Amino acid sequence: MIWVAVIGDWFNLIFKWILFGHRPYWWVQETMFYPNQSSPCLEQFPITCETGPGSPSGHAMGSSCVWYVMVTAALSYTVGWKDKDKSAVTLHRLTWSFLWSIFWIIQISVCISRVFIATHFPHQVILGVFAGMLVAEAFEHTPAIQTASLRMYIKINLFLFIFALGFYLVLKLLDIDLLWSVPKAKKWCANPDWINIDTTPFAGLVRNLGALFGLGLGINSEMFITSCKGKNGCKISFRILCIAASLATLQLYNFVKIPAHTEYLFYILSFCKSAAMPVTVVALVPYCVHLFMRTTEKKLN
Numbered sequence: 565m566i567w568v569a570v571i572g573d574w575f576n577l578i579f580k581w582i583l584f585g586h587r588p589y590w591w592v593q594e595t596m597f598y599p600n601q602s603s604p605c606l607e608q609f610p611i612t613c614e615t616g617p618g619s620p621s622g623h624a625m626g627s628s629c630v631w632y633v634m635v636t637a638a639l640s641y642t643v644g645w646k647d648k649d650k651s652a653v654t655l656h657r658l659t660w661s662f663l664w665s666i667f668w669i670i671q672i673s674v675c676i677s678r679v680f681i682a683t684h685f686p687h688q689v690i691l692g693v694f695a696g697m698l699v700a701e702a703f704e705h706t707p708a709i710q711t712a713s714l715r716m717y718i719k720i721n722l723f724l725f726i727f728a729l730g731f732y733l734v735l736k737l738l739d740i741d742l743l744w745s746v747p748k749a750k751k752w753c754a755n756p757d758w759i760n761i762d763t764t765p766f767a768g769l770v771r772n773l774g775a776l777f778g779l780g781l782g783i784n785s786e787m788f789i790t791s792c793k794g795k796n797g798c799k800i801s802f803r804i805l806c807i808a809a810s811l812a813t814l815q816l817y818n819f820v821k822i823p824a825h826t827e828y829l830f831y832i833l834s835f836c837k838s839a840a841m842p843v844t845v846v847a848l849v850p851y852c853v854h855l856f857m858r859t860t861e862k863k864l865n
């Protein structure tokens with residue numbers, strides 16, 4: 565899921581840079597489409613003022629790729645039922661319909677909400693949903709990510725970073741500023757406090773690189789191997805404890821607010837925070853749970 569989310573969001577950035585999509589909340593103010601100043605008044609909300617280009621929608625793309633992975637993963641458990649008796653086939657069909665209905669309800673809700681708050685035109689969210697599904701489908705056929713070494717994670721991180729930065733710099737040399745949307749957002753946002761550095765194209769890139777690096781670090785750590793790959797790894801109790809402890813620990817990260825006054829410091833700290841989260845979930849928490857279970861088992865014996 566993290567792979568799909570990161571690579572999907574990276575593609576979203578590149579598509580946004582190529583497609584130069586406007587967002588409704590600034591487009592209505594600048595367009596000559598409406599004669600005699602009859603342009604509609606679009607209400608803005610605290611989450612309206614996204615600073616990146618609008619096409620395709622990053623939220624729609626992120627949501628569809630992650631949910632696609634979850635639904636197809638869940639359905640892979642029910643594939644075997646197709647060859648069993650009639651009731652198993654019916655159950656498989658019901659599960660299939662139920663999960664895909666949930667998938668589409670979520671995607672449609674995300675799309676409607678993005679259009680409603682005036683950050684997207686309908687075609688941008690539709691494009692986002694289908695692009696996300698395409699990325700997720702591509703990963704279904706890339707089993708190599710399951711066994712990637714830390715070196716591989718670092719190489720892919722470097723490639724994603726250098727490609728995006730190189731693309732930006734080359735176009736800058738050609739006098740094309742890919743950050744053209746930021747001044748538009750600042751100009752037309754109804755409330756300057758709603759402009760968030762978090763939403764700039766490079767902030768998203770740094771967050772994604774951090775998450776992927778953290779995942780590589782966690783999965784290739786001794787802590788992960790001892791805990792999740794050890795004898796406790798398959799136990800339901802171990803997994804439930806890990807889920808509960810991870811969810812609780814991740815809440816703590818919400819309290820860590822990164823200072824946004826210096827841009828470079830913000831990017832560095834944002835990278836570190838994004839890397840720390842998967843390390844916590846993949847390595848730190850399972851290792852602590854493993855130690856806890858081992859100690860408890862010893863005491864009971």
Ligand SMILES: O=P(O)(O)OC[C@H]1O[C@@H](O)[C@H](O)[C@@H](O)[C@@H]1O
Nearest residue numbers: 573614621622623624762763768
């Ligand atoms: O394109 P949307 O739906 O407005 O989403 C914008 C978001 O897109 C994501 O891809 C970025 O990582 C975020 O930084 C950004 O805020």
